Amino acid sequence: MKIKSVRARVFEWKGKTVPPQGNFCSNAMDLLYAPQETMSTFRFHSWTVVEIETDDGIVGLGNVALAPAIAKAIIDQYLAPLVTGQDPWDYEYLWQRMYRATHAWGRKGVTMAAISAVDLAIWDILGKSVNKPVFKLLGGRTKEKIPCYYSKLYRTDLKEMQAEAQKFLDQGFTAFKMRFGYGPAHLQKGVAENLKSVEAVREVIGYDNDLMLECYMGWNLEYAKRICPKLEKFQPRWLEEPVIADDIDGYAELNQRTGIPISGGEHEFSLYGFKQLLDRKAVSVVQYDTNRVGGITAAHKINALCEAYSVPVIPHAGQMHNYHLTMSTLASPMSEYFPMHDVEVGNELFYYIFDGEPVAENGFLQLDDHKPGLGLSLKTEYLKDFNIVE
Numbered sequence: 013m014k015i016k017s018v019r020a021r022v023f024e025w026k027g028k029t030v031p032p033q034g035n036f037c038s039n040a041m042d043l044l045y046a047p048q049e050t051m052s053t054f055r056f057h058s059w060t061v062v063e064i065e066t067d068d069g070i071v072g073l074g075n076v077a078l079a080p081a082i083a084k085a086i087i088d089q090y091l092a093p094l095v096t097g098q099d100p101w102d103y104e105y106l107w108q109r110m111y112r113a114t115h116a117w118g119r120k121g122v123t124m125a126a127i128s129a130v131d132l133a134i135w136d137i138l139g140k141s142v143n144k145p146v147f148k149l150l151g152g153r154t155k156e157k158i159p160c161y162y163s164k165l166y167r168t169d170l171k172e173m174q175a176e177a178q179k180f181l182d183q184g185f186t187a188f189k190m191r192f193g194y195g196p197a198h199l200q201k202g203v204a205e206n207l208k209s210v211e212a213v214r215e216v217i218g219y220d221n222d223l224m225l226e227c228y229m230g231w232n233l234e235y236a237k238r239i240c241p242k243l244e245k246f247q248p249r250w251l252e253e254p255v256i257a258d259d260i261d262g263y264a265e266l267n268q269r270t271g272i273p274i275s276g277g278e279h280e281f282s283l284y285g286f287k288q289l290l291d292r293k294a295v296s297v298v299q300y301d302t303n304r305v306g307g308i309t310a311a312h313k314i315n316a317l318c319e320a321y322s323v324p325v326i327p328h329a330g331q332m333h334n335y336h337l338t339m340s341t342l343a344s345p346m347s348e349y350f351p352m353h354d355v356e357v358g359n360e361l362f363y364y365i366f367d368g369e370p371v372a373e374n375g376f377l378q379l380d381d382h383k384p385g386l387g388l389s390l391k392t393e394y395l396k397d398f399n400i401v402e
């Protein structure tokens with residue numbers, strides 16, 4: 013079998029979007045004085061879909077959400093020529109080809125995300141060519157079904173957050189991730205607001221359910237050291253991305269100094285990036301995203317590394333490419349789950365592009381032993397709402 017063609021298309025959402033409210037999520041831009049809404053650069057309203065076809069007609073699907081138009085250019089100009097004409101079963105060789113050919117300027121960020129999208133499509137082909145789901149090629153079924161945590165609860169009116177938490181508690185979720193709205197720029201009032209939001213959600217879900225706290229890189233070490241002692245009483249399962257991804261020493265100090273497990277990794281890349289995080293005990297939970305970190309080829313290696321370090325892997329984001337990694341290793345106890353809803357930040361846009369994503373039931377996800385590859389197909393229902401760039 014040989015790769016015959018690689019097609020990368022950018023799906024630009026033109027449909028309805030719901031503007032998030034107020035300080036809905038702290039983020040890296042918060043530390044700068046900036047009149048515009050600081051989360052405006054963190055939108056996922058476009059998505060690049062990769063379709064790789066083999067000479068015997070199998071089509072593999074991959075996807076990338078970071079800088080989609082740039083990822084497409086990298087795939088078209090650099091990665092497609094490197095894999096075309098090659099045997100997809102030589103996936104380690106092909107991964108190394110893409111990684112080393114772009115090493116001078118790639119390694120992390122959008123290049124590794126582009127490599128991930130190609131690698132996902134290759135693994136989709138592998139599964140389809142042997143009529144097996146991808147997780148069966150990685151280690152098989154390690155769970156009867158996958159526990160998942162409800163992930164949204166962007167910071168808004170506290171009553172609205174409580175109603176949202178109640179709605180998904182009633183749907184059987186036992187773990188919830190909420191977002192902070194404030195950081196260092198919002199001074200003590202922001203600290204008070206952050207604490208109030210955690211208290212409000214705990215009031216609804218109680219202490220028999222897990223609560224995770226998301227900062228999305230919006231704080232710094234000094235602020236985190238000040239607020240963490242006040243957060244400990246809420247017994248969070250983890251505090252996510254309190255500092256920017258490059259501040260690994262900051263991560264390590266918080267992870268070793270506070271009583272709250274620190275999580276991160278959705279903005280880290282490659283096996284080497286995670287070796288660094290683990291060697292420096294920077295995180296207590298690893299959260300790579302398989303469509304960023306280097307695809308399934310890289311994520312599978314990181315799963316093994318995490319098993320050796322006894323650090324749980326709970327990949328960032330919902331999405332099928334992450335569920336296969338979680339299903340296939342005991343190192344991953346659960347998945348993140350974004351519910352489908354109107355397009356806001358855009359984490360949920362993949363539901364409008366792909367068919368086949370599992371819907372959580374009672375806080376669990378299920379994968380089909382008999383659905384080959386990643387188990388996705390392109391959805392036609394919302395095509396009218398996309399501008400597709402070939």
Ligand SMILES: O=C(O)C(=O)C[C@@H](O)CO
Pocket residue numbers: 037163191226228278328329348357359
């Ligand atoms: O789901 C996450 O962990 C994210 O970082 C998504 C982003 O929208 C902020 O929460």
Ligand SMILES: [Mg+2]
Pocket residue numbers: 226228252253278328
């Ligand atoms: Mg996150």
